[in-house]
Amino acid sequence: MPPSSLFRPDEFSESAGVYLMKDAKGRILYVGKAKSLRRRLASYFRSPEDLAPKTRALMARVLSIDTLLTATEKEALLLENSLIKKHRPRYNILLRDDKQYLLFKLTKQTDYPRLTVARKAERDGAAYFGPFTSATDAKETWRLIGRVFPLRKCTDRTLHNRVRPCLYHYIGQCLAPCVNDVPRDEYAGLVEKVEMLLGGRSEELIRDLEARMREASAALAFERAAILRDQVRAVRRTLERQATVLPGGGDLDAAAVAPAAGGLGLCLLFVRQGRMIGQKTFFWPDLGPEDGPEAVAAALVQFYGPERLIPGLVLLPWPIEDETVEQVLAERRGAGISLRPPRSTVEKQLLDMARRNAAQAAPRQDQPGLAEALARALHMAEPPGRIECVDVSHLQGEATRAGHVVFLQGEPARNENRAYALDDTGGDDYRALGQWTERRLVSGPPWPDLVLIDGGRGQLEAVRRSLAEAGQEGLFALASIAKAGRRAGELGDQIFLPGRKNPLPLRPGSPEMLFLQRLRDAAHAFVIGRQRRARRSGLMQSELLSLPGIGPKTAKLLWDNFASVEEMLAASEADLAAVPGLGRKKARVVHAALQSLHAGG
Incomplete structure (x- = not known):
C-alpha cells in the first residue's frame, strides 16, 4: 500500500464528484463517485487489515488520484458510468455486454403501421415490446406474426414509391397498401390484434378471434373462417414459447447475485405481460458475496441505458442504498420506477429463480486458464x-x-x-x-x-x-x-x-x-x-460529382448534411430544400439528378 503521506484526505474537496485512481504509468485502475469526495477517499487510507481484499490489492498499486467535481451526486453517478465504459478500469465492476437486445417496434404515426425488429427504443411515438435475448426466437415470432397478420413490411419511402405489389403480397403476407386501396379501418383492426398479442392481452385476442371464426363459419364464409383459425393457431404457438410466471400479468425484471465458480454471478430475468421472455447472466471473476450490493448497483446503471426498454419494477435482493440510481433510471425511462425487494410469494419465487441462474453464470471452461x-x-x-x-x-x-x-x-x-x-x-x-x-x-x-x-x-x-x-x-x-x-x-x-x-x-x-x-x-x-x-464511398462521391447540377460546392453542402450517398438518395425534395444554402429550385434539380443515379444503380 502506498505511504499515507502521499495522500492527505483533507486536500480533497467535500463536494460531490468522481475520483480516478491511477498507477505509476498513469493508467486508470478505478473510477468511483461520491457525495463527498473527502469522506469517501478517507475510507481508503486505513490500515490494510481493515480493507477488503479487492480494495487492498487496488491501493497497493495506486500512486495518484485525480478528482472531477460535479454539482450533484446524480451528475457524479452519470459521469462515473461514462468513464467506466470509456476506460474499463481493472478494478471496476463492468458489464462486458454492449449488445442491444432485440425489440419489436410497432409504428404508430402512420396510416399503415408496420411491425419491425429493432435494437433501440426511441421516443418516436412507436410502441416497443421486449427485450428478446434470443434473436432466433424473436425473428421466428416476427415471421409467424407476419404470416397471419398481413401488415406491410416495406419502409415508408418504399411504400410511397412502389408501383406494383411486392412478393409478400403475392404469398398472402401483405395487403399491399402501397398500391391497393386498403380500407384504413380494416388495416387498423390487424394492427390492434398484433398490439393485443404483444401487449399481453393474448387470451382476450384468442376469445375474440374464436368468436369471429364461429360467426364466419355459421355464415358459410369458410375462407374467412380459415384465416381466423390460422390466426388463433399463430397466437397459441407464440404463447407456447413463453412461460406464464405472473398470473395477473405485468412487466418487471428480477436481478439477483450468487457465488459462482471462482467469482460472482448476476442474472437478470425479463418478464413482460406476465410471461418470461428471456434472461441474461453476467460473471465477475474474483468477486465474492460481499461485493454483491456494489455489483447490482453498477449493473443497473450500466445495463439500463437510455435506449433500453426499462420496466416500471425491478426486483432486487435488498433495497438500493444509493437513491441516485433510481433517479437516473426513472429519468432514462421517462416515468417512475421502483427498485425493491420482493413482496409477494410469486415475486420471491422469481428472485429465487434469478439467484439459481446467477449461481450458474461462470463461463464454461472449454479452454481453462x-x-x-x-x-x-x-x-x-x-x-x-x-x-x-x-x-x-x-x-x-x-x-x-x-x-x-x-x-x-x-x-x-x-x-x-x-x-x-x-x-x-x-x-x-x-x-x-x-x-x-x-x-x-x-x-x-x-x-x-x-x-x-x-x-x-x-x-x-x-x-x-x-x-x-x-x-x-x-x-x-x-x-x-x-x-x-x-x-x-x-x-x-x-x-x-x-x-x-x-x-x-x-x-x-x-x-x-x-x-x-x-x-x-x-x-x-x-x-x-x-x-x-x-473505396465504394470514393466511387460514389466521384459519381455524385459527375451528375448534372452538382458541382463541388453543392456536393459539399450535401456531405455536410447527409452522412452517406444512401441518405442523399433517400431524401425527398423537401428534405433537400431544407439544406441551408441549397434552395427550393436547386433542390428540385439535385433531387432529379439523385434519382437518376438511383435508377442507374
Missing part, C-alpha cells in the same frame, strides 16, 4: 484483459488504411474497433504501422495490455520504435504473428516478441495459438472491410 496461459507464453507479468490486434491494408500502395480490433477478456468488443486513413505510404507497411502508432497514442486510453501486430519482426520493430520515439516504450506489451516460411518444419504461423530473434515455441493448434490466429483474422477482415467501404 487461456488468459494465464497466454501471459506465460508471451512472457507477460499479468494475464491480458484488453488486447488490440492491428493490420494494414492498401490498394496498390495507395489509400492506406490501418485499423485494430479489440478483444476484452477473450471476447470481441466490436464497438471499440477503430480504423485510420493514413498518409500516402507507397505500400510501406513499416511507415503505415508507425503512423498507426502515432494515431493510437493520440486516441488515448483505455490502453491495451497487449498489442498483436499482423506481420513479422520488421512490423513488430516498427511499432516498438515509434513507441520509443514518443517516449512511451513499455506502455503495453507487443507481439506479432506472421506466416512461417516454406522450409521444412515451418508450417502455420509464428509469434515474435521484441528483442527476440527466434519465434516463440508455440505449438500449432494450441489454445494460445488458435486464439492469436483468431485475433489476426478478425483484424484482417475488419481492415479489409473498411478499405472496401472507403
Whole structure:
C-alpha cells in the first residue's frame, strides 16, 4: 500500500464528484463517485487489515488520484458510468455486454403501421415490446406474426414509391397498401390484434378471434373462417414459447447475485405481460458475496441505458442504498420506477429463480486458464484483459488504411474497433504501422495490455520504435504473428516478441495459438472491410460529382448534411430544400439528378 503521506484526505474537496485512481504509468485502475469526495477517499487510507481484499490489492498499486467535481451526486453517478465504459478500469465492476437486445417496434404515426425488429427504443411515438435475448426466437415470432397478420413490411419511402405489389403480397403476407386501396379501418383492426398479442392481452385476442371464426363459419364464409383459425393457431404457438410466471400479468425484471465458480454471478430475468421472455447472466471473476450490493448497483446503471426498454419494477435482493440510481433510471425511462425487494410469494419465487441462474453464470471452461496461459507464453507479468490486434491494408500502395480490433477478456468488443486513413505510404507497411502508432497514442486510453501486430519482426520493430520515439516504450506489451516460411518444419504461423530473434515455441493448434490466429483474422477482415467501404464511398462521391447540377460546392453542402450517398438518395425534395444554402429550385434539380443515379444503380 502506498505511504499515507502521499495522500492527505483533507486536500480533497467535500463536494460531490468522481475520483480516478491511477498507477505509476498513469493508467486508470478505478473510477468511483461520491457525495463527498473527502469522506469517501478517507475510507481508503486505513490500515490494510481493515480493507477488503479487492480494495487492498487496488491501493497497493495506486500512486495518484485525480478528482472531477460535479454539482450533484446524480451528475457524479452519470459521469462515473461514462468513464467506466470509456476506460474499463481493472478494478471496476463492468458489464462486458454492449449488445442491444432485440425489440419489436410497432409504428404508430402512420396510416399503415408496420411491425419491425429493432435494437433501440426511441421516443418516436412507436410502441416497443421486449427485450428478446434470443434473436432466433424473436425473428421466428416476427415471421409467424407476419404470416397471419398481413401488415406491410416495406419502409415508408418504399411504400410511397412502389408501383406494383411486392412478393409478400403475392404469398398472402401483405395487403399491399402501397398500391391497393386498403380500407384504413380494416388495416387498423390487424394492427390492434398484433398490439393485443404483444401487449399481453393474448387470451382476450384468442376469445375474440374464436368468436369471429364461429360467426364466419355459421355464415358459410369458410375462407374467412380459415384465416381466423390460422390466426388463433399463430397466437397459441407464440404463447407456447413463453412461460406464464405472473398470473395477473405485468412487466418487471428480477436481478439477483450468487457465488459462482471462482467469482460472482448476476442474472437478470425479463418478464413482460406476465410471461418470461428471456434472461441474461453476467460473471465477475474474483468477486465474492460481499461485493454483491456494489455489483447490482453498477449493473443497473450500466445495463439500463437510455435506449433500453426499462420496466416500471425491478426486483432486487435488498433495497438500493444509493437513491441516485433510481433517479437516473426513472429519468432514462421517462416515468417512475421502483427498485425493491420482493413482496409477494410469486415475486420471491422469481428472485429465487434469478439467484439459481446467477449461481450458474461462470463461463464454461472449454479452454481453462487461456488468459494465464497466454501471459506465460508471451512472457507477460499479468494475464491480458484488453488486447488490440492491428493490420494494414492498401490498394496498390495507395489509400492506406490501418485499423485494430479489440478483444476484452477473450471476447470481441466490436464497438471499440477503430480504423485510420493514413498518409500516402507507397505500400510501406513499416511507415503505415508507425503512423498507426502515432494515431493510437493520440486516441488515448483505455490502453491495451497487449498489442498483436499482423506481420513479422520488421512490423513488430516498427511499432516498438515509434513507441520509443514518443517516449512511451513499455506502455503495453507487443507481439506479432506472421506466416512461417516454406522450409521444412515451418508450417502455420509464428509469434515474435521484441528483442527476440527466434519465434516463440508455440505449438500449432494450441489454445494460445488458435486464439492469436483468431485475433489476426478478425483484424484482417475488419481492415479489409473498411478499405472496401472507403473505396465504394470514393466511387460514389466521384459519381455524385459527375451528375448534372452538382458541382463541388453543392456536393459539399450535401456531405455536410447527409452522412452517406444512401441518405442523399433517400431524401425527398423537401428534405433537400431544407439544406441551408441549397434552395427550393436547386433542390428540385439535385433531387432529379439523385434519382437518376438511383435508377442507374
